[in-house]
Amino acid sequence: MSYSFQTFSVGQVLTSSQMNQVEVNIRDHRLDGGSSLDMAAMFFASPGVYIGDSTTKSGTANALNVRRAAADSATIAHLVIEGSATHYISFGPSGSRQNMVFTNDSGGIYSFPGFTGDCIATQAEQEAGTSVNKVVAPGRQQYHPSAAKAWCMAQWDGNSAAGYNISSVTDNGAGNMTINYTTSFSSASYVPLLTANGYVGTPNAHQPMTIINSQAAGSVNAYCASSTTGALQDSTYMMFAAFGDQ
């Protein structure tokens, strides 16, 4: 086992040629007398830093390269930033840097607040629905004009089976129901769709006919009537969805 060293003074400025020769090898000093192995090495080459083993002294200039022996294959190279607090990766010119921020607080939730304004579509952008270079977060997809802003399946007695954005269902009488929204529409100009599941009525079963009687920003009043007699009557279920701007 042999080593060769070159000693530099503290504060000494290295020449370009010297920089290219600086190599720090971290070796495995095994106690069993076996041959040592290159475990990792850091190479300082102008301009750039390369972390890998002795076979990977190359990479992208002006970059911190982390490579393994077969750097361009599937071999994995990790850049690990470890700690319990917040971690930053900063880029951009001095004085106007942008930060990617990684936190592992609150039960392992990772956030990227530096990207919020840039890559993730805002509610307004999702409502506009025109951007083709933003990504949509699951919590905002429903703001797109094509998404249903409210829906529900309820019995005509007002008991809801399932729904979204419905605060209550008002049973006003046989075949007369008001659906109230948790978050209202921005105006009364939106599209409520309604249908009935099942036949209407006693004593004779008829085909149901559903009608939107009136609509406001915060609610819609719907009728279910017999298509034969026109009388308001309960069906089995009411199926409802509404589209528009909130």
Next chain:
Amino acid sequence: MKKIIHTRADGGLSVIHPVEGARFATCVTLQSGSVLEILRLVKPAEIIEPAVFEKLTEDEAKFRKPALLKEAVYSKPVYEREAHPVDVFLRRWPVEGAVANWAETEDEFVARIAFKDVPQGIEYQIVDASTIPADRTFRDAWEAGNKCVEHNMVKCREIHKNNLRALRVPKLAALDVEILKASRAKDAVRVAEVEAMYRPLLDAPDFPAISTARTPDELKAAVPGCLK
């Protein structure tokens, strides 16, 4: 879930069924064990010493957070769970196996819905779901009682009479055919028989048991034999 009842200007009774999807929760645990939550970054200005927090009024304390360590505040972001309608976490509710961590009691929730969905200026009552009749035969005869729904028997009788009138329509149509056939055949005996069959159908809404019925169930049973 409790219900909200109120009498409309037209005299009808509306029953508001609060939908649980609108109830505020701080998180939802799925059947798989995954926890869905929405986190809010707590501003350092909102965080104050516990001793100071204790002295605040309820309104003042609403936007403050006590008992957080200073080093936690200043060295890393502090988050809290935001309360939202439970269907915001999943965009639907209910979901089988999912359990919500509610941010309000059922009574608080129903009171909030009453404030929001009962038309302004209308008096209302919050009642147990068990007081809402399951039988909707006489739905349009419901009236608000004292913390319950009652039947207006006068209205019930009118509804029942209308039901009987609807029931007799096909029977009358059948008799119309019969009497036409008998007339064309010049069968006076058959014409008289059929004419006699009209009478009980025409009198059905005046069936005596209708006026003496004291309950909706008794009324439902008050059906003349010609319509059974």
